[in-house]
Amino acid sequence: MSEEKIIRTAVVTGGSRGIGRAVCVQLARQGCNVVVNYCHGEAAAAETVALCSAAGANAVAVQADVSTAEGCKALFEQAVNTFGQVDILVNNAGITRDNLILRMTEADFDAVLNANLKGAFLCCKEAARRMVRQRWGRIINLSSVVALRGNAGQANYAASKAGLIGLTKSLARELASRNVTVNAVAPGFIETDMTAALPEAVRAEMAKGIPAGRAGRPEDVANAVAFFAAEQSSYLTGQVLCADGGMAM
Numbered sequence: 001m002s003e004e005k006i007i008r009t010a011v012v013t014g015g016s017r018g019i020g021r022a023v024c025v026q027l028a029r030q031g032c033n034v035v036v037n038y039c040h041g042e043a044a045a046a047e048t049v050a051l052c053s054a055a056g057a058n059a060v061a062v063q064a065d066v067s068t069a070e071g072c073k074a075l076f077e078q079a080v081n082t083f084g085q086v087d088i089l090v091n092n093a094g095i096t097r098d099n100l101i102l103r104m105t106e107a108d109f110d111a112v113l114n115a116n117l118k119g120a121f122l123c124c125k126e127a128a129r130r131m132v133r134q135r136w137g138r139i140i141n142l143s144s145v146v147a148l149r150g151n152a153g154q155a156n157y158a159a160s161k162a163g164l165i166g167l168t169k170s171l172a173r174e175l176a177s178r179n180v181t182v183n184a185v186a187p188g189f190i191e192t193d194m195t196a197a198l199p200e201a202v203r204a205e206m207a208k209g210i211p212a213g214r215a216g217r218p219e220d221v222a223n224a225v226a227f228f229a230a231e232q233s234s235y236l237t238g239q240v241l242c243a244d245g246g247m248a249m
Contacts, residue, residue: 005031007031007032007033008031008032008033008087008088008229009032009033009034009035009079009083009084009085009086009087009088010024010027010032010033010034010035010086010087010088010089010090010229011035011037011075011076011079011086011088011089011090011123011127012024012027012034012035012036012037012090012092013037013066013075013089013090013091013092013093013119013120013123014037014038014039014092014093014094015034015035015036015037015038015045015048015090015092016036016038016041016044016045016047016048016061017041017044017048017192017193018190018192018193018194018218019092019142019187019190019192019218019221019222020036020048020090020092020093021044021047021048021051021218022217022218022219022221022222023090023092023218023221023222023225023226024036024048024051024052024059025048025051025052025055025222026219026222026223026225026226027057027088027090027225027226027229028051028052028053028055028056028057028059029055029056029057030226030229030230031056031057032057032087032088032229033057033058033059033082033083034049034052034057034058034059034060035059035060035062035075035078035079035082035083035086036048036049036052036059036060036061036062037061037062037063037064037066037075037093038061038062038063039063039064039065039066039093042061042063045061045063046061048061049061058083060078060082062074062075062078062079064078066093066115066119066122066123067093067114067115067118067119067122068122069122071122072119072122072123072125072126073126075123075126076123076126076127076130080130085130085134086127086130086131086137087131087134087136087137087138088137088138088139088140088229089123089124089127089137089138089139089140090140090142090225090229091119091120091123091124091139091140091141091142091164092142093115093116093119093120094112094115094116094142094160095111095112095115095116096112096154096157096194097109097111097112097156097157098153098154098157099153100152100153101155104155104156108156109155109156112156112157112159112160113156113159113160113163115160116157116160116161116163116164117160117163117164117167120141120164120167121167124139124141124167124171124182127139128171128174128175128180131175131178131180132175132178132180135178135179135180136179136180137175137178137179137180137181138180138181138228138229138233139168139171139175139180139181139182139183140182140183140184140185140225140228140229141164141165141167141168141182141183141184141185142164142184142185142187142221142225143161143162143164143165143168143184143185143186143240144157144158144161144186144187145186145187145188145189145242145244145247145248146158146161147161147162147164147165147186148162148186148240148242148248149247149248161186164184165184165186165240168182168183168184168238168240169182169238172237172238173238175237176237176238179234181228181233181234181236181237182237182238183228183233183236183237183238183239183240183241184239184240184241185221185224185225185228185240185241185242185243186240186241186242186243186244186248187216187220187221187243187244188210188216188242188243188244188245188247188248189203189206189207189210189215189216189244189245189247190215190216190217190218190220190221190243191215191216191217191218192218195215203215209247210244210245210246210247211245211246211247211249212245212246213245214245215245216243216244216245220243221243223243224241224243227241228241
């Protein structure tokens with residue numbers, strides 16, 4: 001008699017488009033229930049849900065601002081009410097407010113840190129409380145190659161993504177004994193709506209620094225996230241995997 005397959009439930013913040021959408025679809029293909037979190041863009045989130053459903057998974061979209069404790073609590077409560085528990089958390093939600101530091105406002109710095117780092121902290125707290133109790137969990141934080149090498153005009157973004165690496169390693173130490181792993185994926189230059197807004201000259205210059213000779217696709221990052229979310233990665237925690245075509249070497 002074969003063992004009954006365990007269906008895991010994944011919460012993906014910022015899951016409506018780009019890397020977040022690719023992560024949702026890949027986890028759906030792995031057989032997970034998927035909670036697609038979004039702050040704005042209801043139609044895009046619905047498209048992601050449809051793609052997950054087409055992959056054979058149960059999926060639901062939940063609007064919540066994860067940069068607030070209230071938003072995080074509502075997100076997790078709805079996930080649990082829908083699917084019974086949360087097994088996998090992917091902290092992908094993030095924003096940019098790029099500028100050179102002499103022109104960067106305090107509001108721009110705070111907005112990026114709140115969305116990218118504080119939001120991940122709040123979601124980790126909600127997830128850890130549940131995962132420790134059930135003695136199984138996977139937390140994957142989306143950092144960035146700029147956390148490792150910096151980038152002019154992105155002091156706030158680089159600081160938030162570097163902070164995610166410190167958060168990842170600290171939580172990995174706290175939660176390992178409870179069978180909860182915490183890892184980070186650091187994407188390089190990925191073709192998304194965010195990078196599409198960059199001038200062509202900037203995009204071409206960035207591509208020159210990629211040994212692989214091309215920009216990455218959202219699916220390249222999603223594959224790395226799905227690896228950390230899988231049963232087979234149970235002995236990996238506190239790691240940072242660069243999905244960057246060799247950019248950060």
